[in-house]
Amino acid sequence: MYKVLIVDDERPVRTAIRLAGEWEQLAVSEIAEAPEARTGLQLLKEWKPDIVLVDIKMPVMDGMEMLRRASAEHPEVKYIIISGFDEFEYARQALHYKVLDYLLKPVDRTELNRSLRQAIRQLDEERQERETEQRQRMMNNLSLPLFKEKLLTMIIEGDRVHPPIIEDYKRLTSMTKQGVLYGCAIVQLLNFNSVCAAKFKGDSFSCYFAVTNMIDECCAPWSQGFSFRSYKADHEIIVVLEIGARPEPKDFSAAQITEMIASLQNLFGFTSIAAVGSFSPSFEQLSVSYSEAHAIKSGINILKNGNRVFTEIQTGRRAEMPSILNKKELLIRAFESGNIEFTRGIVAGYFEHVKQSGYFSMDDARKAAAEFIFLIEDIAIQLGVAEDLQGKPMSFGTVQSYSSFEEFSDFVFRVISHVFDRIQAGLKGSETFNIIRIKNYIDDNFFTDIHLTMFSEQYFLSKEYLSRLFKERFGFGIYEYVLKVRMDKAKEMLDDPAIQIQQISSKVGFNDNAYFSKAFKKYSGLSPSEYRNRMLQSKKSM
Numbered sequence: 001m002y003k004v005l006i007v008d009d010e011r012p013v014r015t016a017i018r019l020a021g022e023w024e025q026l027a028v029s030e031i032a033e034a035p036e037a038r039t040g041l042q043l044l045k046e047w048k049p050d051i052v053l054v055d056i057k058m059p060v061m062d063g064m065e066m067l068r069r070a071s072a073e074h075p076e077v078k079y080i081i082i083s084g085f086d087e088f089e090y091a092r093q094a095l096h097y098k099v100l101d102y103l104l105k106p107v108d109r110t111e112l113n114r115s116l117r118q119a120i121r122q123l124d125e126e127r128q129e130r131e132t133e134q135r136q137r138m139m140n141n142l143s144l145p146l147f148k149e150k151l152l153t154m155i156i157e158g159d160r161v162h163p164p165i166i167e168d169y170k171r172l173t174s175m176t177k178q179g180v181l182y183g184c185a186i187v188q189l190l191n192f193n194s195v196c197a198a199k200f201k202g203d204s205f206s207c208y209f210a211v212t213n214m215i216d217e218c219c220a221p222w223s224q225g226f227s228f229r230s231y232k233a234d235h236e237i238i239v240v241l242e243i244g245a246r247p248e249p250k251d252f253s254a255a256q257i258t259e260m261i262a263s264l265q266n267l268f269g270f271t272s273i274a275a276v277g278s279f280s281p282s283f284e285q286l287s288v289s290y291s292e293a294h295a296i297k298s299g300i301n302i303l304k305n306g307n308r309v310f311t312e313i314q315t316g317r318r319a320e321m322p323s324i325l326n327k328k329e330l331l332i333r334a335f336e337s338g339n340i341e342f343t344r345g346i347v348a349g350y351f352e353h354v355k356q357s358g359y360f361s362m363d364d365a366r367k368a369a370a371e372f373i374f375l376i377e378d379i380a381i382q383l384g385v386a387e388d389l390q391g392k393p394m395s396f397g398t399v400q401s402y403s404s405f406e407e408f409s410d411f412v413f414r415v416i417s418h419v420f421d422r423i424q425a426g427l428k429g430s431e432t433f434n435i436i437r438i439k440n441y442i443d444d445n446f447f448t449d450i451h452l453t454m455f456s457e458q459y460f461l462s463k464e465y466l467s468r469l470f471k472e473r474f475g476f477g478i479y480e481y482v483l484k485v486r487m488d489k490a491k492e493m494l495d496d497p498a499i500q501i502q503q504i505s506s507k508v509g510f511n512d513n514a515y516f517s518k519a520f521k522k523y524s525g526l527s528p529s530e531y532r533n534r535m536l537q538s539k540k541s542m
Contacts, residue, residue, distance in 0.1 A: 002050040004049060005032050044073070044077065050123055051079075083102065148228075187215065227240070302407075329464070332379055360405060366401065376416075
């Protein structure tokens with residue numbers, strides 16, 4: 001998976017690129033944004049993206065200066081220029097900095113994805129070259145345990161491994177016995193962070209080393225097991241098993257692994273679950289076993305507690321569950337209301353619907369947690385919580401695996417409380433916002449083009465929230481009030497017969513006289529001419 005950084009001082013351009021990219025097809029897992037070049041350079045250093053899309057014209061430091069520094073310090077990154085200027089000099093300099101492509105604004109979706117595919121292709125090729133070199137070095141220099149880990153990782157991930165390398169592995173590990181079955185198990189350490197902090201002072205390398213050593217010792221009496229850390233998933237241990245042929249190898253292994261995870265609990269305090277894949281006499285079929293074990297683990301129904309080791313994919317009747325994203329507007333109103341119980345109640349209602357379905361897998365929980373964090377970050381930004389360098393209002397850490405629905409719901413409620421406090425502090429501590437200022441602005445500028453967005457962007461509050469506050473205070477929506485002020489001013493000027501109706505239309509903010517007349521009649525029940533005549537007749541009769 002790859003990471004992409006978008007560096008452009010125009011937020012709409014960054015948003016357009018996010019929407020246009022075929023990220024999932026391109027194996028892009030993370031996207032970050034930088035509003036200017038210096039922030040882009042900082043993210044290059046700290047976040048380490050694989051692809052950078054950079055604008056040429058930016059304030060303070062332009063894109064070419066950023067490329068000059070970035071290409072010198074990070075030559076492995078693929079750079080794509082996005083510019084509104086089709087100039088030869090820029091293109092010439094881009095070649096000097098080994099820029100992959102030069103795209104003109106507005107960015108064409110097809111051209112963007114073509115450039116991204118080219119970058120991914122080059123990254124894949126370079127990665128393949130590095131892996132080939134690493135495998136060669138591994139054969140020549142690395143110890144057998146590390147060699148085993150690298151080779152087994154390649155096999156279970158389905159990478160093509162040259163037969164001579166496999167033969168060397170079998171020779172080095174004395175894999176010459178007959179009647180042997182090979183399979184994979186996955187052990188998920190659910191409370192890795194807390195145990196690592198308490199038992200290993202936060203040293204994750206030592207923690208993984210101790211865990212894999214213990215697993216290998218537990219497997220030794222019944223299997224030539226070899227365990228290692230998975231680098232595709234957090235806190236996951238892969239166990240490659242080699243056992244003698246028997247009628248029910250999965251059930252036999254599950255019974256042994258049940259004892260093993262009990263030992264992990266007793267010795268270190270780890271809460272773990274495990275999934276066991278199928279067994280085969282072919283060593284090269286480990287990828288099939290791993291895929292099955294991964295599917296089993298992902299499908300564990302966290303609404304039902306009990307087993308800790310699983311050998312079959314769990315299924316259940318799925319009710320039609322609404323996405324948490326559908327609760328966005330409700331949550332915005334809840335956060336703005338200042339009522340934490342109302343806010344929690346919205347999410348609790350969603351949870352209750354999930355429980356009624358009877359099936360909610362670990363994979364469902366991970367996806368729902370990621371979706372929830374995305375939603376909350378969007379709401380936090382909309383309600384004025386400041387963003388960090390990666391364009392996020394706050395960090396919630398990585399999405400964990402949840403062994404029970406209670407763990408998942410506890411996480412969501414912790415996030416709710418944290419964000420609620422931040423939003424309330426921002427709303428209460430803001431000295432820049434006063435609803436009267438909006439009214440005063442309208443009173444003084446009613447003849448200009450007034451949009452709700454200009455106020456929401458100025459005060460970093462949602463349009464819905466501003467509208468509600470304004471109506472509660474003054475009895476009108478913002479647009480209603482704009483119309484009222486314009487019509488009242490129009491009536492004042494209609495009292496003066498020296499002012500032409502067309503002039504009045506312009507003075508109160510209408511560019512079209514016919515539209516003004518229509519709006520005035522709808523508002524007052526009379527056309528401007530009728531209103532003026534009635535006022536004149538009224539004065540004569542006095």
